[in-house]
Amino acid sequence: MHLIYQPRFIQTVISVLVACCLLVACANTSRPGVVGVERSQFMMISAAQIDRMSAISYEQQAKAAQKKKILITSGPEYERLKTIANRLIPQTAVFRDDTRNWNWGLQLIDSPIVNATCAPGGRITFYSGIINKLNLNQQHH
Structure with a gap:
């Protein structure tokens, strides 16, 4: 055979x-x-697939928070986070070149949860609980 x-x-x-x-x-x-x-x-799996899944999840999270009226898109806390993020984002290229091409996003959700996340593609979510619990103020940025 x-x-x-x-x-x-x-x-x-x-x-x-x-x-x-x-x-x-x-x-x-x-x-x-x-x-x-x-x-x-x-x-x-490819970076493109991960990015698509992350974008969908991030958008769903934003819509759910918006529906509950807990998505913060302006005000001093949001502006402070945006200032910090804008200073940190350029530093990420030291670790990964592709971060320069990411469509970075920032969400602040009004919730007592003490947490912050960064999903693939630079999708950042902060919960106001971390700001309140750590008693962060203007001098911390």
Whole structure:
């Protein structure tokens, strides 16, 4: 019997092809050694797919907060966060070149939750609870 028709050979070929596809699908997303930390990251789905999913989730979060009337889009707290973000955003390129092309966003949600997040693509969400709990004022920016 020919080698090519043996089940073990077919299984091996399929395994090698799957492994190759997985390796090719990986993308390096960060530069190691920028601040003395040697770390690399590989992703199994494309940056474009992650960005789309992040954008959808971020928009849904904003709409839900807007519907509940807890999305803050102006005022001293929002302006303070925007000032801080505008100073920090240019620094991100030290770690990842692609951040220069991100469509950065900033949301402030009026909630006692003590949290802040940055989703893929530079989508930043702050909850007012972190500002209130840490008693942040003008001198902290």
